[in-house]
Amino acid sequence: MWSRERRVSWRGRLLLWCVLVAAWELSWGQLRYSVPEEMQKGSFVGDVAKDLGLELSALRGSGAHVVSEGRNQYFSLHEKTGHLVMAERIDRERVCESAEDCVLRCEMIVEGEMKVYAIEVEIRDINDNAPSFRDEEMQVKVSETAAPGWRFLLRSALDPDIGRNSLQGYELSDNEHFALDVQTGKDGWKRPELVLVKVLDREEAAFHELVLTAMDGGDPPRTGTVLIRVIVLDANDNAPVFSQAVYTVRVREDVPLGSVLLTVSATDADDGMNGEVNFSFEKISVKASEIFHLDTETGVITLTGSLDFEEGDSYELEVQAKDGGDQFDMAKVSIEVTDVNDNAPEISVRSLMSTVPEDSPAGTVVALLHVQDRDSAANGEVRCSLDAGLPFRLRSSLGNYYSVETSRELDREAVSEYNVTVRATDGGSPALWSSAVLPL
Incomplete structure (x- = not known):
């Protein structure tokens, strides 16, 4: 007893x-x-x-x-x-x-x-950004033979805010020859178009100056303006035509800078200056403009900034082909970025019990770890393991957390300290790994 x-x-x-x-x-x-x-x-x-x-x-x-x-x-x-x-x-x-x-x-x-x-x-x-245009001035060339109803797509303003604080509409300064029509696409993007309402006479006026104002929906609203200079020219019968309406390309995120991604092409049946086609980005985000470059003469799109799948897996651009008389066509460019296993797993020791009583029962938590991998799919799937033969084991917790716990009672007289190595390996091919050492 x-x-x-x-x-x-x-x-x-x-x-x-x-x-x-x-x-x-x-x-x-x-x-x-x-x-x-x-x-x-x-x-x-x-x-x-x-x-x-x-x-x-x-x-x-x-x-x-x-x-x-x-x-x-x-x-x-x-x-x-x-x-x-x-x-x-x-x-x-x-x-x-x-x-x-x-x-x-x-x-x-x-x-x-x-x-x-x-x-x-x-x-x-918050409404901390005003709508802005890429250029201070737009130049539009219109034939004096153009009939009322002739349209010209103007370059849109950009506003990085969202919701009501983003771009809501446009206004055109008063004039007798032109009106403004704003088209809203399926993606919600508002595209201003200049519409001819009265026939032009080059002998009467060789050019017209208009002001386009873009407004957001903030309280109070913020605005941005651009000067539109309309130059009256002789006739231009044919508009450029892109070889396809949508260009799609898939690119690995580790493609070298300077690589050619794709080439857009358009033809114009007119002769001389009216048949010369130049290319430009019509719709492109600030971030994408730092990554992609479009050759205005050849239509070649090259990589000028680094791609990172984790920061952007796709880009939607709009390209305009315009001839010497300002007739144009539009095409969409879709660039899809594919993931490469370029990130090793990251192990963060969120908490560590540096001293452990030898009579602690099995299952005592001695460390809390957070493991993550910025890659996606199999490249971001992480498996964790401990060195074999140690009196510790790993237990997966909520989210990306793991706890290190004792698997049996400890004996200080046999072993007074351990350096427990935790290894994290992703599912890429080849796999990347990292490790952390826990001194106990």
């Missing part, structure tokens, strides 16, 4: 084991906040301590911190108040481009309690 003292000691140790195991279990919460873009560094985002029911004193002593997804750390934890604050100023258009929903994700790690809380922050658009 055990003495009363031995029974109390045994129960106390069992209770301690249970507390240790419970303390190291992963705990998951979910918070969502919404803030406008362009907030200053240090601005309040949300009261995570209050919303999660955490004591401030517990946060200060438990090594709590916030980790954002990806390479940029947009948020941080103010330990004295328990508030989630901005770690840097966020430009929504740069972070999310034209995406309708801009949601950034981060996690709050409470190391002392080995808990993880997932946080989503919606970045709302």
Whole structure:
């Protein structure tokens, strides 16, 4: 029979084991906040301590911190108040481009309690961009024989904002010869067209100057203008015609700079200047304009900036072919980027129990890891493993988290310390891998 003292000691140790195991279990919460873009560094985002029911004193002593997804750390934890604050100023258009929903994700790690809380922050658009045209002036050439109803597609304005804050419409300055018609495509893109309403007389006026104004829907609205210079010319009977309406090409993301991606071509039945065709991008984003170059004479599209599948897997461009008399045709260019296994898995040690009691029961969590791979499909599928023969094992948790836990009781007299190597390998061919060493 055990003495009363031995029974109390045994129960106390069992209770301690249970507390240790419970303390190291992963705990998951979910918070969502919404803030406008362009907030200053240090601005309040949300009261995570209050919303999660955490004591401030517990946060200060438990090594709590916030980790954002990806390479940029947009948020941080103010330990004295328990508030989630901005770690840097966020430009929504740069972070999310034209995406309708801009949601950034981060996690709050409470190391002392080995808990993880997932946080989503919606970045709302503000009207911080005015519509703008690529050029200060557009030049339009019109034959004096052109009949009323003749149309000319004008270059659209760009506004990186979204929703009501984005481009909403156009206005044309008052004049007697031209009107404005705005066509809305299936993609919602508004394309202004200049429409001739009164016959031109070159002897009466060799050119006309108009002002096109683009407006967004902000409150107050913001505007951008461009000067349209209409030059009256002699007749041009035929418009250029592209060889195909849509050009499609698939490109690996590791294609070298300077590579020719495709060539657009168009023909014009007119002679002389009226039959000479020049090419230009009609619709192209700022980002795409830094990556692709179009030769105005040959129609060759080359790569001038690096492709990254993780930052953009497709690009939709519009190309215009225009002759010397300003007759034109339009074609669409679709460039699809294919993924290459160019990113190794990334292992982040979110929390580590550097000292472990030798009488800790099997299943005690000693480390919390986050593993991710920026590639897609098989190239981004990650498998994790530990060195064989060690008294530790891996357990997959929610999301991309893994916990390292003991697989049996430890014996300090046999081994007093371990350097546990965690290896992460992706599914690419050839596979890429990375490792992290956990000193215990």
